[in-house]
Amino acid sequence: MKEYKLLSARFGRSDGHKLAVYEQEGGYQALRKVLGGMDAAAVRETVKASGLRGRGGAGFPTGVKWGFVPQGAEKVYFFVNADESEPGTFKDRFLLDYDPHQTLEGTIISCFAVQAHLAFIYIRGEFGWLIDRVQAAVDEAYRAGYLGKDILGSGFDLDVIVHKGAGAYICGEETGLINSVEGRKGQPNIKPPFPAVAGYLGQPTIVNNVESVASVPWIINNGPEAYKAIGTEKSPGTKLFSVSGPVRNPGVYEVPLGIPFREFFQDYLGGMADGEELKAVIVGGSSVPVLPAAEIMNVNLDYESLQQAGTMLGSGGMIVIPESCDMVELIQVLMHFYYDESCGQCTPCREGTGWLHKLVKKLRGGEGTAADLELLEHVCGGMAGLTICPLADAAVMPMRSFLGKFRPEFEALIQETATTGPRTRWPRGEQE
Amino acid sequence: MNKPVPDQAPQKPSEATAARIDELAARYPNPASALMPSIWAIMDELGYVPETGVDLLTEKLGVTRARVYEVLSFYTMYRTEPQAEYVLQVCHNISCHIMGARGIIAHLEKKLGIRLGESTPDGKFALEGVECLGACGMGPCLQLGKHLYEHLTPAKVDDLLESLRRGEVPRADTDRELEA
Numbered sequence: 001m002k003e004y005k006l007l008s009a010r011f012g013r014s015d016g017h018k019l020a021v022y023e024q025e026g027g028y029q030a031l032r033k034v035l036g037g038m039d040a041a042a043v044r045e046t047v048k049a050s051g052l053r054g055r056g057g058a059g060f061p062t063g064v065k066w067g068f069v070p071q072g073a074e075k076v077y078f079f080v081n082a083d084e085s086e087p088g089t090f091k092d093r094f095l096l097d098y099d100p101h102q103t104l105e106g107t108i109i110s111c112f113a114v115q116a117h118l119a120f121i122y123i124r125g126e127f128g129w130l131i132d133r134v135q136a137a138v139d140e141a142y143r144a145g146y147l148g149k150d151i152l153g154s155g156f157d158l159d160v161i162v163h164k165g166a167g168a169y170i171c172g173e174e175t176g177l178i179n180s181v182e183g184r185k186g187q188p189n190i191k192p193p194f195p196a197v198a199g200y201l202g203q204p205t206i207v208n209n210v211e212s213v214a215s216v217p218w219i220i221n222n223g224p225e226a227y228k229a230i231g232t233e234k235s236p237g238t239k240l241f242s243v244s245g246p247v248r249n250p251g252v253y254e255v256p257l258g259i260p261f262r263e264f265f266q267d268y269l270g271g272m273a274d275g276e277e278l279k280a281v282i283v284g285g286s287s288v289p290v291l292p293a294a295e296i297m298n299v300n301l302d303y304e305s306l307q308q309a310g311t312m313l314g315s316g317g318m319i320v321i322p323e324s325c326d327m328v329e330l331i332q333v334l335m336h337f338y339y340d341e342s343c344g345q346c347t348p349c350r351e352g353t354g355w356l357h358k359l360v361k362k363l364r365g366g367e368g369t370a371a372d373l374e375l376l377e378h379v380c381g382g383m384a385g386l387t388i389c390p391l392a393d394a395a396v397m398p399m400r401s402f403l404g405k406f407r408p409e410f411e412a413l414i415q416e417t418a419t420t421g422p423r424t425r426w427p428r429g430e431q432e
Numbered sequence: 433m434n435k436p437v438p439d440q441a442p443q444k445p446s447e448a449t450a451a452r453i454d455e456l457a458a459r460y461p462n463p464a465s466a467l468m469p470s471i472w473a474i475m476d477e478l479g480y481v482p483e484t485g486v487d488l489l490t491e492k493l494g495v496t497r498a499r500v501y502e503v504l505s506f507y508t509m510y511r512t513e514p515q516a517e518y519v520l521q522v523c524h525n526i527s528c529h530i531m532g533a534r535g536i537i538a539h540l541e542k543k544l545g546i547r548l549g550e551s552t553p554d555g556k557f558a559l560e561g562v563e564c565l566g567a568c569g570m571g572p573c574l575q576l577g578k579h580l581y582e583h584l585t586p587a588k589v590d591d592l593l594e595s596l597r598r599g600e601v602p603r604a605d606t607d608r609e610l611e612a
Contacts, residue, residue: 014608014609014610014611015610015611017610018611084566085563085564085566086564087525087526087527087563087564087568088526088527088564088568089564089566089568090566090567090568090569090570093566093567097606118461124566125507125509126509126562126565126566126575126580127566128577128578128579129578129579129580129604129606129607130606132578161459161460163468163469164468164469164472165468165507166468166471166472166507166508166509166510167507167508167509167510168506168507168508169563169564180468181465181468182464182465183464183465183466183467183468183493183495183499183503184499184502184503185502185503185506186506186507200461201461201462201465242568242569243569244527244530244531244568244569244571245527245530245531246530246531250568250569250570251569252569282526286525286526286564317568319526319527319530319568321530322530325530329529330526330529330530333524333525333526333529334525334526337525337526337563337564340563341563343506
């Protein structure tokens with residue numbers, strides 16, 4: 001198995017956060033190349049030609065997104081989305097913890113590409129220690145002349161503000177994120193207008209995920225062709241997968257897109273931990289449809305293959321579910337999450353997530369009937385695609401897929417609890 | 433760290449915090465954008481945002497009281513009441529759940545003699561269940577202040593509680609050894 005270290009060269013090290021170490025290993029050379037002779041359009045074209053797709057979940061091509069900023073816009077803002085809150089996802093945390101300068105260099109280059117002079121790095125509030133780490137890197141970069149006025153004598157100015165979130169999953173949605181920095185509730189806006197046209201304070205604003213931004217220096221240094229040589233035609237490059245659940249080696253892995261799941265599971269994750277058997281995998285963070293073991297084993301890990309298999313690459317937050325887990329119990333945990341995190345602005349989501357949670361709870365409480373399974377489907381139908389942002393869909397996708405792929409477990413639960421009473425015990429823990 | 437439940441008169445943000453808010457307001461493109469970091473400045477000093485803090489925010493940033501309360505109530509990490517000295521926030525989302533978070537919560541409930549969502553009568557500990565903390569591969573985990581304790585087992589929880597009872601905060605997993 002070939003190792004790829006485009007993004008993860010300093011993962012696991014105790015010195016990767018230091019500017020001197022990053023510079024020794026080729027850091028800030030891409031920025032020198034950009035400021036030493038490329039114009040903004042050339043940088044945008046390079047990233048567009050690389051085929052880099054947004055790594056936050058949606059997979060929209062980064063270079064194309066940059067191109068949506070109106071020509072000649074006077075004030076442009078750039079946001080690095082480090083609000084990593086999708087259950088199962090912890091890759092951006094690794095990027096910022098072990099290698100903050102890589103993301104910072106990518107930020108400076110990205111800002112140059114869209115001619116932004118102020119960038120926000122929005123880090124979720126629960127990553128308190130990480131905020132200190134990134135702030136320290138920003139301070140170092142200012143002292144070294146990589147930030148501030150006239151960067152490296154190029155005439156390009158850039159300031160960076162590290163902004164601390166305060167506990168709201170919805171702020172990962174880009175308009176929610178922008179509203180949050182404006183000092184408001186993190187409720188998403190109707191699009192269009194898209195942020196690239198009217199975002200922060202009504203000005204053109206680009207919001208990119210940490211991993212997308214961190215990929216930029218490598219693409220500048222090595223060229224778009226080298227990037228496209230990795231991965232598949234429509235999913236170029238490498239991707240970080242953060243893997244949780246009882247596998248032998250959970251953690252964050254950088255792999256070329258298109259790698260077969262079977263190979264990834266066996267060679268990187270070492271298969272299941274002792275005594276555990278694979279039941280299902282949620283491949284791209286909790287909001288994407290679950291795939292049973294038999295289905296995931298034959299899928300390749302890239303945008304198109306996963307879509308064909310009925311799920312999504314999402315954030316790459318891979319949750320491995322063992323045979324010993326009760327799927328109704330797990331979906332109750334997830335429905336609680338979406339109910340808790342709905343921003344409350346759209347009725348289908350505010351009410352729908354509550355209904356889904358209540359119904360699943362009712363099933364486990366021993367009061368469910370077959371009609372409740374139909375009602376769950378019905379509620380999902382009243383939510384999907386009917387809201388301002390995708391949070392409603394993010395709840396519906398796991399709900400529908402759990403029900404669709406593991407319906408016998410739901411039916412058995414209804415039968416069982418009709419005679420034995422509520423199932424209040426969490427099999428992997430204690431009383432509810 | 434959150435401050436213990438006080439008996440004295442309501443607390444007030446200090447002059448230093450007020451000056452910090454002025455700095456933040458000048459740093460952001462408009463003062464209202466400095467609302468979240470300004471709330472954090474008050475939280476860092478007092479552990480919560482009292483009425484006097486709301487007054488200070490409206491005065492310094494030119495935002496309405498409604499706007500301040502809207503933001504304070506929307507984000508789960510902001511608090512408007514004094515908190516226990518050690519607020520233990522255990523992730524109960526899917527990955528940690530699969531790895532045994534319910535067992536950790538039950539163990540903490542037993543050891544602290546309180547249920548999830550409660551505080552000990554001496555104001556020392558509070559126990560909360562929270563959504564994903566971004567430590568999914570290292571679960572079960574809990575958050576205390578700025579840091580995360582990961583790979584939790586009942587024994588590790590016991591050690592943590594023992595240290596905290598002595599007033600010592602043990603080194604967290606996210607507080608890893610760094611080369612200077």
